[in-house]
Amino acid sequence: MKRAFYERPVLEVARDLIGCVVTHEGCSGVIVETEAYHDSEPACHAFVGLTPRTQVLFGPPGRAYVYRSYGIHACLNAVCEPPGVGAAVLIRALEPVEGIELMRSRRGVERLEDLCSGPGKLTQALGIELVDNGCDLARGPVVIARKPRAWRHAPVAASRRIGITKAAELEWRFCAVDSRCLSRPALSRA
DNA sequence: CATGGGATTGACT
DNA sequence: GTCAATCCCATGC
Numbered sequence: 369m370k371r372a373f374y375e376r377p378v379l380e381v382a383r384d385l386i387g388c389v390v391t392h393e394g395c396s397g398v399i400v401e402t403e404a405y406h407d408s409e410p411a412c413h414a415f416v417g418l419t420p421r422t423q424v425l426f427g428p429p430g431r432a433y434v435y436r437s438y439g440i441h442a443c444l445n446a447v448c449e450p451p452g453v454g455a456a457v458l459i460r461a462l463e464p465v466e467g468i469e470l471m472r473s474r475r476g477v478e479r480l481e482d483l484c485s486g487p488g489k490l491t492q493a494l495g496i497e498l499v500d501n502g503c504d505l506a507r508g509p510v511v512i513a514r515k516p517r518a519w520r521h522a523p524v525a526a527s528r529r530i531g532i533t534k535a536a537e538l539e540w541r542f543c544a545v546d547s548r549c550l551s552r553p554a555l556s557r558a
Numbered sequence: 559c560a561t562g563g564g565a566t567t568g569a570c571t
Numbered sequence: 572g573t574c575a576a577t578c579c580c581a582t583g584c
Contacts, residue, residue, distance in 0.1 A: 420580080441566055
């Protein structure tokens with residue numbers, strides 16, 4: 369997808385990414401859950417300003433921001449908004465499409481719904497690591513492409529973001545409501 | 559240079 | 572429901 373897609377308000381991009389396809393080295397899946405982060409709110413890594421870690425977040429849109437979570441997992445984000453604004457969309461869950469056997473062996477589980485139903489799970493299933501930080505999502509190695517027709521009008525619900533303590537009241541999480549591959553149900557109670 | 563805190567997951571009570 | 576694993580990096584001395 370072109371840079372202009374990402375050079376927009378991060379909430380719009382987060383909603384529009386539902387249904388798009390992530391591919392890495394032969395494994396792919398449809399995005400069914402996202403969260404938006406923006407440097408104006410304290411849950412965003414870019415809230416602290418420009419540092420070596422947040423450099424990619426403040427750079428050109430359409431790049432991957434990959435960070436290590438809890439020392440164990442890698443999490444994949446798409447950088448949004450114009451350069452100078454620190455904003456990104458966290459990819460939280462996929463419905464597996466290609467490379468499913470490789471995903472099973474990487475994950476060590478069988479069920480389709482367990483392969484990519486969480487931000488740490490999907491990076492493990494697709495083999496995405498910290499070396500992919502900063503890569504161009506239009507060129508790879510991690511690529512995000514347009515929605516298949518079947519996903520053009522999939523219903524999307526907004527709810528509160530998961531696993532954060534700051535700015536927890538914002539409903540900046542977006543889910544494909546009919547998907548069975550979400551990290552948690554589409555409607556978290558509030 | 560030492561410290562502390564996670565945008566998580568899986569195992570266990 | 573609780574909890575530990577494990578590492579990057581921001582912060583403070």
